[in-house]
Amino acid sequence: MIGLGVWQLQRRAEKEAMLALVASNPARPPxxxxxxxxxxxxxxxxxxxxxxxxxxxxxxxxxxxxxxxxxxxxxxxxxxxxxxxxxxxxxxxxxxxxxxxxxxxxxxxxxxxxxxxxxxxxxxxxxxxxxxxxxxxxxxxxxxxxxxxxxxAADVPNNHLAYAGQWFFFAAIAVIIYLLALAKRTPPVDPR
CATH class of the missing domain: 2.40.50 (OB fold (Dihydrolipoamide Acetyltransferase, E2P))
Structure with missing residues (x-):
């Protein structure tokens, strides 16, 4: 999931370059x-x-x-x-x-x-x-x-930062679930 978040951040940079090109296109020749x-x-x-x-x-x-x-x-x-x-x-x-x-x-x-x-x-x-x-x-x-x-160019969505945030959030939730599962697996300590 972290890899997918990093990939979305990389796609964001590519999309911003594409949007800069698209923004200049209406002024270019037909x-x-x-x-x-x-x-x-x-x-x-x-x-x-x-x-x-x-x-x-x-x-x-x-x-x-x-x-x-x-x-x-x-x-x-x-x-x-x-x-x-x-x-x-x-x-x-x-x-x-x-x-x-x-x-x-x-x-x-x-x-x-x-x-x-x-x-x-x-x-x-x-x-x-x-x-x-x-x-x-x-x-x-x-x-x-x-x-x-x-x-x-505003008509072209650029949601890659939000998607990256979602993947990082999913990764954090997975870590929390994993830690909770480990805590339940640990046998209780005998108080004697």
Whole structure:
């Protein structure tokens, strides 16, 4: 457990370096939209564009608009051709959960992001979780939706210090349990 805590501290330093890179990405020149996952740190939050041939389906979840209000972020699952992975486009925010975006596809410009993470904790810990797919975060919303808040490095979690603390805490609890078990095992001293 102590080894896992130390490993999390090492990962924290790596994550901070990655976050510094991600924070500088929006100011860098645009790049081609990545076709496959995972999205490399060098491309996360960079400006890009993609073409949605047609929208296959819409889904919504909690999101934040550029003006700071919260609502429902609408994500289009788009086809890009007869075959291939398609693309995801976060197209805008609505205050209503039942908004029906009329956008059917076309060219979209924005920032490269990742799809919302709905993977289970167990699948991520075991290494069996699929990597998150790339998603274009629209710079301009589709008609009827409000613009999305631009992505920032603050959107990327950095929990490694907390995880390290948890592992060190678990190690301390294990030591206490071990000492209590040893105390119970020691035979009582005969008072004679």
């Amino acid at each position: 790049v081609a939209f990545p076709t496959f996952s995972p999205v490399p740190s060098e491309q996360l939050f960079r400006r890009s564009s993609a073409y949605c041939l047609h929208v296959i389906r819409w889904h919504s979840e909690a999101g934040r608009a550029a003006d700071g209000t919260t609502g429902y972020r609408y994500i289009a699952d788009c086809a890009t051709g007869a075959e291939g992975p398609g693309i995801l486009v976060a197209a805008g925010v609505s205050a209503r959960p039942d908004a029906k975006p009329q956008w059917q596809g076309g060219q979209m410009r924005g920032w490269i992001g990742e799809e919302p993470d709905h993977r289970s904790l167990l699948s991520r810990i075991s290494g069996k979780a699929m990597p998150l797919r790339p998603m274009l975060i629209a710079g301009e919303p589709v008609p009827g939706l409000k613009p999305l808040a631009p992505p920032t």
